[in-house]
Amino acid sequence: MYLRGTARVNEAGHLEIGGVSTTTLAREFGTPLYVVDEALFRDNCRRYRKAFGSGNRVVYAGKALLCTAVCRLVDEEGLYLDVVSGGELYTALHAGFPPARIYFHGNNKSAEEILQGLEAGVGRFVVDSIQELGLLDRLAGETGVEAEILLRLTPGIEAHTHEYIRTGQIDSKFGLAIETGQAQAAIRQALASPHLRLVGLHCHIGSQIFELAPFCDAARVLVNFAAGIRADSGWTLEELNLGGGLGIYYASGDNPPAIEEYAAALVEAVEEAAAAAGLPLPRIVVEPGRSIAGPAGTTLYTVGVVKEIPGVRIYVAVDGGMNDNPRPALYQARYEAVIANRMNEEARATVTIAGKCCESGDILIYNARLPYPEPGDIIAVPATGAYSYTMSMNYNRLPRPAVVLVRDGQAEEVVAREDYQDLVRNDRMPKRLWK
Numbered sequence: 001m002y003l004r005g006t007a008r009v010n011e012a013g014h015l016e017i018g019g020v021s022t023t024t025l026a027r028e029f030g031t032p033l034y035v036v037d038e039a040l041f042r043d044n045c046r047r048y049r050k051a052f053g054s055g056n057r058v059v060y061a062g063k064a065l066l067c068t069a070v071c072r073l074v075d076e077e078g079l080y081l082d083v084v085s086g087g088e089l090y091t092a093l094h095a096g097f098p099p100a101r102i103y104f105h106g107n108n109k110s111a112e113e114i115l116q117g118l119e120a121g122v123g124r125f126v127v128d129s130i131q132e133l134g135l136l137d138r139l140a141g142e143t144g145v146e147a148e149i150l151l152r153l154t155p156g157i158e159a160h161t162h163e164y165i166r167t168g169q170i171d172s173k174f175g176l177a178i179e180t181g182q183a184q185a186a187i188r189q190a191l192a193s194p195h196l197r198l199v200g201l202h203c204h205i206g207s208q209i210f211e212l213a214p215f216c217d218a219a220r221v222l223v224n225f226a227a228g229i230r231a232d233s234g235w236t237l238e239e240l241n242l243g244g245g246l247g248i249y250y251a252s253g254d255n256p257p258a259i260e261e262y263a264a265a266l267v268e269a270v271e272e273a274a275a276a277a278g279l280p281l282p283r284i285v286v287e288p289g290r291s292i293a294g295p296a297g298t299t300l301y302t303v304g305v306v307k308e309i310p311g312v313r314i315y316v317a318v319d320g321g322m323n324d325n326p327r328p329a330l331y332q333a334r335y336e337a338v339i340a341n342r343m344n345e346e347a348r349a350t351v352t353i354a355g356k357c358c359e360s361g362d363i364l365i366y367n368a369r370l371p372y373p374e375p376g377d378i379i380a381v382p383a384t385g386a387y388s389y390t391m392s393m394n395y396n397r398l399p400r401p402a403v404v405l406v407r408d409g410q411a412e413e414v415v416a417r418e419d420y421q422d423l424v425r426n427d428r429m430p431k432r433l434w435k
Ligand code: LLP
Pocket: 061, 063, 064, 082, 105, 165, 204, 206, 207, 208, 243, 244, 245, 246, 287, 288, 289, 290, 291, 327, 331, 386, 387, 391
């Protein structure tokens, strides 16, 4: 089993993270529980900043894991922040994150969200469509704020990842295609506006990507495109934002490049392409989410029903499931697991870890190798720091778990566990149904 960050096996044979035993965490905070290794989260931020160097920018993609405490970590580490909705923007501002270091994304920003961004003074709007360009232009004019923008383009690159998280191809709900001429039209429109300052171009080709070539190809496509625009209009690309997407290790067979390899490949591709096209070297911006938050998170569950169907399968049901981690159900995502209170025991059983939702597809892991699980055991699923908490839901009216930050032997709740009152808080009873 691959132990990440500060994870280790303690004297009692229990999994420990951030100097705290996960069995203690399960007892104190209950399960399911999201545990975040603060040191590893910070270390990933630092590795990114160091690898890209001071002239470039690392923007943490909040959609991977966001709450006010995470905003503070990102701020303290000197990263920028990518938000994709009024809610994420509100969270960041509420945490005191400097608005000038915020990138505002989204393929369908509402007028209210755009105004929220303009009034807060966000550093960049990443404009996704011609319609948004018109709306932003009008609202920036009305508020008297000059908006600094990037245009999100689809470079026509198809990366090898799950179809639902692939975004660089032309047939995408995101961005403006270069091939169709829409990207050029948007640039002309942006350059003509007195309320908008076009700083650069953006693309994001997908997520959980292990090959470096598609990132480099996308960088070359954008640099060459920008060189063509410069020849036509004199506009010079200042900032090249290549999105996020670096994959992480979830289960055997996954072999992601290191952050440093990814950075070196991207920087080299941009330098070479810019030199070849005679373009001044732009500032490189990347937007990692998963590769910062993912490895830093572990989800703890308690084993409930163990059901052996002789000759078929052993189902081990845990007290969470697709409601706290919809990724296996949505993307056939694979994970590994351990029994946190029996780390030194041999993994002799092959079991299927099922959730507690009323849904046959609510299976977290097929064929996990574990010591034979007993009711009450604590199952830990590593690499769940990204897109678990943020995609969690209340299906079957299950309250959402707490998020706990661990560091140096201390554990602090950064998102409280929902309770039953939270579940009925927004329910309203029409008078005619009163009893
Ligand atoms: N920038 C943009 C514009 C994005 O759309 C995304 C992810 C990122 C950055 C961060 O990408 P990352 O470094 O995390 O790969 N829910 C899916 C992933 C959706 C990714 C959406 N956009 C999952 O659980 O796999």
